[in-house]
Amino acid sequence: MREITLSRAVNEAIAEEMRRDPTIFLMGEDVAEAGTPFKVLSGLVEEFGTERIIDTPISEPGFMGLAVGAAMTGSRPIVDLMFGDFLFLVMDQLCNQAAKIHYMSGGKLNVPLVLRTNLGATRRSAAQHSQSLHALVAHIPGLKVALPSSAYEAKGLMKTAIRDNNPVVIFEDKLMYNDKAPVPEEEYLIPFGQAAVLREGRDLTLVATSSMVQVARAAAEVLARDGISAEVIDPRTIVPLDEATILDSVRKTSRAIVIDEGHQSFGVSAEIAARISEKAFYHLDAPVLRFGAMDVPVPFSPALEDLTVPTPDRVAEAARRIVRGEMTDAA
Amino acid sequence: MAAAKRKTNTEAYLRMYRQMVRIRSFEDNANQLYLSARMPGLTHMYSGEEAVAVGICEALTDDDKITSTHRGHGHCVAKGAEFRQMFCELLGKEEGYCRGKGGSMHIADQSHGNLGANAIVGGSMGIATGAALSARLRGTDEVTVCFFGDGATAQGLWYEVMNMAALWKLPVIYACENNGYSEYTRTDEIAAGSLMKRAEAFGIEAHQVDGQDVLAVNDLAAKLVARARKGEGPFFIELETYRYHGHHVGDINRNYYRSKEEETIWKENRDPIVNFGVWLAKEGIATEADLQEIRDTVKADAEAAVAYALDAAYPPAAEVDMHVYAPDTAA
Numbered sequence: 001m002r003e004i005t006l007s008r009a010v011n012e013a014i015a016e017e018m019r020r021d022p023t024i025f026l027m028g029e030d031v032a033e034a035g036t037p038f039k040v041l042s043g044l045v046e047e048f049g050t051e052r053i054i055d056t057p058i059s060e061p062g063f064m065g066l067a068v069g070a071a072m073t074g075s076r077p078i079v080d081l082m083f084g085d086f087l088f089l090v091m092d093q094l095c096n097q098a099a100k101i102h103y104m105s106g107g108k109l110n111v112p113l114v115l116r117t118n119l120g121a122t123r124r125s126a127a128q129h130s131q132s133l134h135a136l137v138a139h140i141p142g143l144k145v146a147l148p149s150s151a152y153e154a155k156g157l158m159k160t161a162i163r164d165n166n167p168v169v170i171f172e173d174k175l176m177y178n179d180k181a182p183v184p185e186e187e188y189l190i191p192f193g194q195a196a197v198l199r200e201g202r203d204l205t206l207v208a209t210s211s212m213v214q215v216a217r218a219a220a221e222v223l224a225r226d227g228i229s230a231e232v233i234d235p236r237t238i239v240p241l242d243e244a245t246i247l248d249s250v251r252k253t254s255r256a257i258v259i260d261e262g263h264q265s266f267g268v269s270a271e272i273a274a275r276i277s278e279k280a281f282y283h284l285d286a287p288v289l290r291f292g293a294m295d296v297p298v299p300f301s302p303a304l305e306d307l308t309v310p311t312p313d314r315v316a317e318a319a320r321r322i323v324r325g326e327m328t329d330a331a
Numbered sequence: 332m333a334a335a336k337r338k339t340n341t342e343a344y345l346r347m348y349r350q351m352v353r354i355r356s357f358e359d360n361a362n363q364l365y366l367s368a369r370m371p372g373l374t375h376m377y378s379g380e381e382a383v384a385v386g387i388c389e390a391l392t393d394d395d396k397i398t399s400t401h402r403g404h405g406h407c408v409a410k411g412a413e414f415r416q417m418f419c420e421l422l423g424k425e426e427g428y429c430r431g432k433g434g435s436m437h438i439a440d441q442s443h444g445n446l447g448a449n450a451i452v453g454g455s456m457g458i459a460t461g462a463a464l465s466a467r468l469r470g471t472d473e474v475t476v477c478f479f480g481d482g483a484t485a486q487g488l489w490y491e492v493m494n495m496a497a498l499w500k501l502p503v504i505y506a507c508e509n510n511g512y513s514e515y516t517r518t519d520e521i522a523a524g525s526l527m528k529r530a531e532a533f534g535i536e537a538h539q540v541d542g543q544d545v546l547a548v549n550d551l552a553a554k555l556v557a558r559a560r561k562g563e564g565p566f567f568i569e570l571e572t573y574r575y576h577g578h579h580v581g582d583i584n585r586n587y588y589r590s591k592e593e594e595t596i597w598k599e600n601r602d603p604i605v606n607f608g609v610w611l612a613k614e615g616i617a618t619e620a621d622l623q624e625i626r627d628t629v630k631a632d633a634e635a636a637v638a639y640a641l642d643a644a645y646p647p648a649a650e651v652d653m654h655v656y657a658p659d660t661a662a
Contacts, residue, residue: 025468051468057498062491065457069475070465072446072458073396092488096451097458104437105447106430107654141655165657192659 001182007040009151009183010172013158014078016187018048021076024162027054027063028080036080038177064090068098071113078162081117084171085131098167099142114161118174120211120261121298121309130298132261135268137169138238144192145239146170149213151181153236156190173211193240201231203323204255207246207272209235212259218312219319228323238268246272247280254285255322259310264292286322291315341616347389347545348611349625351381351604354405356633357414361404361421365580369641371423374435376576377405382603383508383570384409386548387476390556396444396462396475398455401436403448406478411443414636424643431646432654453479453486460492463503472560474502482513484526496565497533504555505530505567508542510574515588530567542570543601573597
């Protein structure tokens with residue numbers, strides 16, 4: 001199978017959907033000729049024109065609001081939010097408006113929009129361009145949240161997001177845009193709410209999202225050399241969350257570590273860990289552990305920034321300890 | 332009264348009179364429901380501002396869109412809504428426009444192009460502008476009117492969306508109902524300079540009109556709507572008006588921010604319904620008896636709708652988590 005970058009996969013997904021459905025348009029800062037700072041959208045304006053690939057002023061709340069109104073009246077907008085950190089700027093339009101309109105109207109109005117943005121630290125971009133803020137939107141009923149971890153997932157989830165009749169926030173890992181993965185030439189979609197078991201194992205379950213899937217896979221490799229068999233599960237969407245696949249795995253392995261790049265406190269890892277504890281408690285041989293970003297603003301200095309994110313070694317070390325039964329009261 | 336077309340539009344004149352009476356009657360009943368503790372929550376009365384909503388909505392078709400505000404009953408009635416579903420919504424009943432899930436501050440009536448009231452001051456400015464963008468992208472000649480109060484002119488969102496509307500010549504009309512008070516504060520204490528000039532700074536054509544004179548409002552609105560359809564928008568209208576009640580129905584003691592004398596002057600000299608009725612009689616368009624019959628019929632309609640709504644069923648418990656998400660269309 002051919003291999004393409006995550007960036008190319010996103011571009012293909014959007015182009016294919018725009019060819020299929022003329023009501024789709026895309027708007028954001030520097031999305032047309034510039035093709036975004038990450039060059040993810042290069043070439044789209046040449047094919048679809050400036051009527052459908054719309055460069056906006058640097059007015060995140062404004063163009064987010066426009067997208068909500070357009071989605072309510074027969075268009076299907078894709079909003080490009082240059083950095084996930086800018087979510088704070090669009091929160092009213094996204095969370096008070098888009099997320100609630102279908103419910104508040106008793107099901108009469110729909111808001112079929114996609115907000116594509118990114119997450120991930122260690123790009124030396126400091127505290128306002130490095131955050132992983134997906135927990136914020138996952139907390140708001142009415143929004144769906146997708147977290148692709150490869151080019152393959154990025155394409156299939158983006159196509160599903162565009163066809164969904166609800167507001168969907170899709171986070172790409174900004175460090176993975178140039179990472180290649182096998183992606184079929186023929187069309188495919190990845191349904192929401194279906195986790196992927198990326199590696200089978202019997203001793204413990206590593207549940208990892210987005211950028212942390214690489215960390216989990218690397219940890220599993222290390223553990224395999226020690227004779228520990230780790231299962232790696234990628235939820236792919238956290239809203240909706242495929243609880244069944246996670247619980248089935250934990251019932252088999254009896255141990256779980258959840259790894260997510262959001263801040264560790266009050267986050268996605270806590271939510272998934274809590275569900276495992278509630279619903280698979282009697283199958284557990286060890287406390288469910290969480291790994292997230294440290295509860296500090298992301299520092300600029302590489303010497304400090306690298307300390308703030310989970311690493312394969314730290315995950316593997318924790319895994320060894322719970323497998324050996326050394327952490328029965330250490331959660 | 333600014334009326335060049337006298338006697339040629341009898342049907343439209345009487346429809347506007349009747350619609351203004353319907354708004355006043357709706358609000359009188361809503362106020363009574365609150366005062367007699369039969370309405371959950373509270374509500375914001377439109378009484379006194381009827382000529383604004385009616386004068387503008389008379390210039391629109393059902394395909395044209397409006398966005399409304401927390402003080403939104405007037406816009407909803409003027410855009411064609413029925414009393415029965417409106418009172419049901421105010422009382423949280425299943426037969427309400429939004430199945431009781433929106434209430435007074437979120438009534439939406441999609442069938443007549445009302446995209447909904449909004450409980451965030453200025454929150455619908457993006458939605459209105461996005462509806463206008465969508466109208467153009469979909470190749471229609473629909474026009475969107477964005478109603479908001481003088482208080483909302485302090486929100487930054489307005490300046491972001493006006494900028495885009497002007498850049499892209501969108502068919503949107505920003506209708507500022509300047510009732511002189513931003514909640515409990517005089518508007519001249521919160522607004523520097525001129526509201527008109529704020530719109531003009533973006534190159535947007537701005538107009539000022541007496542918001543108590545339904546014919547003047549309608550005359551201006553009809554011209555601007557027709558021009559917006561031809562791509563000459565956007566436009567801004569500042570409508571000088573007055574709210575008879577407090578910020579909301581519970582705002583009874585208002586002496587600390589405005590005097591009884593001021594309220595009396597507006598009610599006795601500038602009431603939009605009384606003054607239009609006098610003009611209709613003077614011009615021989617309707618007799619006082621005709622107008623009394625309209626008022627009596629509307630009053631009976633409103634009372635019957637209230638009685639119906641009071642007896643109507645609440646939504647069943649199973650509704651509580653319905654309509655959080657719209658059905659998927661993903662393959």
